Amino acid sequence: MTAEPPPPGPVSADGPAWAAGTDAPTPGEVLANLGDVVVVIAADLRVAAINDAAASLLGEPPGAIIGRSALDLIHPDDLDEAVALLDRYQSGVEIARPSIRLNRGGDPTLAVELIARRLERDGGTWFVFSGRVEPTLNTEDLMDGVGVGIVMWDESGTITESNRTAAALLGDEHSVMPRRVQDLAGRFCDPDDPSSARHLLLDDLGDRAHRHRLGVVDVHGDLHVVDLEIRPFRMRYSGRSTALMALRDVTSEHAARAALISRATSDDLTGLTNRGEFMSVVDAAIADGPVGVLYCDLDRFKSINERYGHVEADRLLLEFARELVDSLPAGCTIGRPGGDEFAVAFPTADFAELAELAETIRDAARRAGLQTLHLTTTVSVGTSWTSGGQEPDGNADSPNAAALVEEADEALRRAKRTGRDRAAHFDSVMRSWRTDQTAMAAAVREHLDAGRVEIAVQPVVDPRTGRVSGGEALARIRDAEGQLVPAALWIEAATRTGLIGAVDEQVVDLTASLIAELHRHHDRSGRPPVDLPVIGVNLSDSTLARPDLDDWLLEVLGSHGAPLDHLVIEIPETVFPVIRDRSAEALRRLKERGAWVAIDDFGVGYASLAEVRDLPVDTLKVDRSFVVAEPGTTHEAILRASLEMARALECRSVAEGVETDRQLDLLLGLGVDYVQGYLTGRPLAADAFVEHAAEHTGVVSGPTQAR
Ligand code: C2E
Numbered sequence: 001m002t003a004e005p006p007p008p009g010p011v012s013a014d015g016p017a018w019a020a021g022t023d024a025p026t027p028g029e030v031l032a033n034l035g036d037v038v039v040v041i042a043a044d045l046r047v048a049a050i051n052d053a054a055a056s057l058l059g060e061p062p063g064a065i066i067g068r069s070a071l072d073l074i075h076p077d078d079l080d081e082a083v084a085l086l087d088r089y090q091s092g093v094e095i096a097r098p099s100i101r102l103n104r105g106g107d108p109t110l111a112v113e114l115i116a117r118r119l120e121r122d123g124g125t126w127f128v129f130s131g132r133v134e135p136t137l138n139t140e141d142l143m144d145g146v147g148v149g150i151v152m153w154d155e156s157g158t159i160t161e162s163n164r165t166a167a168a169l170l171g172d173e174h175s176v177m178p179r180r181v182q183d184l185a186g187r188f189c190d191p192d193d194p195s196s197a198r199h200l201l202l203d204d205l206g207d208r209a210h211r212h213r214l215g216v217v218d219v220h221g222d223l224h225v226v227d228l229e230i231r232p233f234r235m236r237y238s239g240r241s242t243a244l245m246a247l248r249d250v251t252s253e254h255a256a257r258a259a260l261i262s263r264a265t266s267d268d269l270t271g272l273t274n275r276g277e278f279m280s281v282v283d284a285a286i287a288d289g290p291v292g293v294l295y296c297d298l299d300r301f302k303s304i305n306e307r308y309g310h311v312e313a314d315r316l317l318l319e320f321a322r323e324l325v326d327s328l329p330a331g332c333t334i335g336r337p338g339g340d341e342f343a344v345a346f347p348t349a350d351f352a353e354l355a356e357l358a359e360t361i362r363d364a365a366r367r368a369g370l371q372t373l374h375l376t377t378t379v380s381v382g383t384s385w386t387s388g389g390q391e392p393d394g395n396a397d398s399p400n401a402a403a404l405v406e407e408a409d410e411a412l413r414r415a416k417r418t419g420r421d422r423a424a425h426f427d428s429v430m431r432s433w434r435t436d437q438t439a440m441a442a443a444v445r446e447h448l449d450a451g452r453v454e455i456a457v458q459p460v461v462d463p464r465t466g467r468v469s470g471g472e473a474l475a476r477i478r479d480a481e482g483q484l485v486p487a488a489l490w491i492e493a494a495t496r497t498g499l500i501g502a503v504d505e506q507v508v509d510l511t512a513s514l515i516a517e518l519h520r521h522h523d524r525s526g527r528p529p530v531d532l533p534v535i536g537v538n539l540s541d542s543t544l545a546r547p548d549l550d551d552w553l554l555e556v557l558g559s560h561g562a563p564l565d566h567l568v569i570e571i572p573e574t575v576f577p578v579i580r581d582r583s584a585e586a587l588r589r590l591k592e593r594g595a596w597v598a599i600d601d602f603g604v605g606y607a608s609l610a611e612v613r614d615l616p617v618d619t620l621k622v623d624r625s626f627v628v629a630e631p632g633t634t635h636e637a638i639l640r641a642s643l644e645m646a647r648a649l650e651c652r653s654v655a656e657g658v659e660t661d662r663q664l665d666l667l668l669g670l671g672v673d674y675v676q677g678y679l680t681g682r683p684l685a686a687d688a689f690v691e692h693a694a695e696h697t698g699v700v701s702g703p704t705q706a707r
Pocket residue numbers: 458473474475486487488489491500503504507538539540570572600601656657658659676677678679683
């Protein structure tokens with residue numbers, strides 16, 4: 001670039017003239033001796049004329065260049081631009097400061113920048129390219145080298161200069177800038193939202209500099225964030241008013257800053273609102289009026305993590321987050337407080353809407369599982385609601401985010417406890433229940449101290465003969481009225497307070513005593529010897545992790561004189577991966593000595609065929625959720641697959657929670673070995689079970705109707 005380029009445009013016979021005295025050299029002689037490079041190209045892109053400077057730059061005699069395609073002489077990087085430029089010139093479009101580089105054999109150090117002019121004469125069109133050979137860095141290089149985009153324009157709004165950086169941001173696909181600065185005015189947008197345009201007033205030179213941070217979408221569709229400064233000034237030599245726009249590309253800086261802000265308020269993995277921010281949003285929403293909170297937790301996520309690894313599990317979380325964003329209505333704030341927990345806040349006075357949102361969330365989880373891991377993943381949801389002041393029933397409400405979220409979490413835990421894959425709402429019943437949980441843990445402790453934990457034993461029945469082939473010992477405590485309290489209501493409290501190991505100890509002791517009693521009873525009855533029922537115990541993961549697992553069980557059974565081959569160790573499928581390495585050896589030793597090993601709640605923990613095969617397992621207890629499945633659902637398919645898997649592994653299958661004849665018929669059709677459920681027998685007190693088993697041992701009739 002030199003000082004002021006002449007305004008681009010055709011040079012006609014009426015245009016700039018050649019003035020010379022009679023004794024002056026001819027224009028041809030001047031051209032030949034000119035230090036500047038001059039090349040004239042015809043409309044068909046052939047070289048029509050060339051001076052010595054240009055020929056020596058190209059390293060060939062002028063005669064060898066004349067008539068050749070001009071494209072051979074152009075710097076390879078500029079070929080596209082040159083073709084576009086000539087195209088435009090031919091169709092009469094003028095552009096700002098057109099320039100291309102000419103060079104020898106692709107040697108970029110010998111490049112010269114040429115300024116093109118159009119020359120029309122006698123109906124023909126030529127392009128005159130001229131430029132100065134500058135062995136050192138020229139102003140153009142300098143302008144390009146600073147890494148800042150520069151655009152200059154004059155009072156008429158005509159762009160007089162621009163560098164490559166600016167052209168890459170604001171030019172067309174060939175980095176060609178428009179001729180008028182007004183054409184740039186509509187190119188800018190909000191740096192964070194390309195769809196919202198920011199119109200700049202560029203034609204008024206004004207008298208003060210101004211700065212903006214704006215977005216600009218380049219021809220490739222990429223958004224760049226630029227710090228833009230527009231500054232009017234006066235040219236040093238000509239004194240003409242001009243304006244200069246400097247553009248600094250701050251895209252990565254801007255993104256880093258945005259990430260910093262978002263890291264403080266959002267979750268790294270999903271980009272959803274994080275816990276702190278979610279609380280602030282809920283607090284603000286409560287101040288505005290009624291709001292509902294939905295707290296959700298993917299069911300058995302721990303197993304998924306164990307089984308598929310963190311990367312796959314993260315993929316599921318991410319997809320679930322995406323599904324939530326896509327399917328929940330506008331106005332919802334979606335957060336991920338941590339792990340596999342998600343939270344949604346929705347300002348609504350309509351209670352029914354929360355139930356609908358809970359269903360939407362459950363559908364989203366299902367889709368996310370299928371799309372990522374090809375699994376039917378389920379989610380449990382807890383909801384809570386506040387009027388922002390007073391609840392409809394007149395109860396004092398808890399109008400702060402922490403309390404509301406805690407209540408939704410409490411409801412979530414109830415949804416989990418009552419079978420997962422469902423939504424539960426926090427209501428006044430739960431409010432009293434919350435106090436009950438603490439009371440419950442205290443009651444368990446009291447029962448343990450006094451050795452008053454009991455067992456109820458539920459029959460396991462062969463559905464083809466009605467024979468009681470086994471039983472499951474289920475832990476029970478009694479409430480203040482002396483009623484037995486089912487394990488489902490307090491086992492979680494015992495687990496949370498670290499009491500579960502002590503519960504297991506008392507249950508194993510009672511079970512050993514039961515097995516011994518079954519033997520004695522049988523001997524006393526004088527009946528013909530038949531197989532006595534085997535009794536299952538549920539062992540928690542902390543019990544299974546006991547280093548003395550086998551010695552301890554052998555000792556307890558031995559102390560009661562109970563044979564080990566009548567004990568079934570039930571391991572929930574969800575703790576299966578956790579205990580796999582730690583307890584496998586102890587279980588193997590126990591099995592060698594006759595004990596049975598069952599996987600409990602099979603189907604919910606996604607254990608693979610290989611994993612089950614590697615453990616000394618002989619019984620699969622298919623979870624109740626699959627037994628109650630409607631025909632044609634994925635649950636029914638899992639039921640089928642579980643029973644087939646049992647057969648393939650040569651394991652006995654037990655279907656849990658059979659309540660209706662229809663379920664039993666289906667199971668019989670699918671070839672189940674044993675059933676356990678209210679239909680064939682509710683849990684009985686230990687001595688009642690001994691009687692019941694004696695009556696139904698060896699019976700050959702239809703299914704028992706003991707209820
Ligand atoms: P589980 O091992 O799957 O036991 C079966 C549960 O399903 C029992 O509930 C039983 O009463 C219930 N059930 C049986 N048939 C039906 C039916 O037809 N319909 C319905 N709706 N339910 C049925 P329970 O006794 O409340 O035990 C719940 C869970 O607590 C057990 O599930 C087991 O995981 C755990 N548990 C029970 N006793 C102990 C124990 O001594 N130690 C440990 N660690 N966990 C225990």
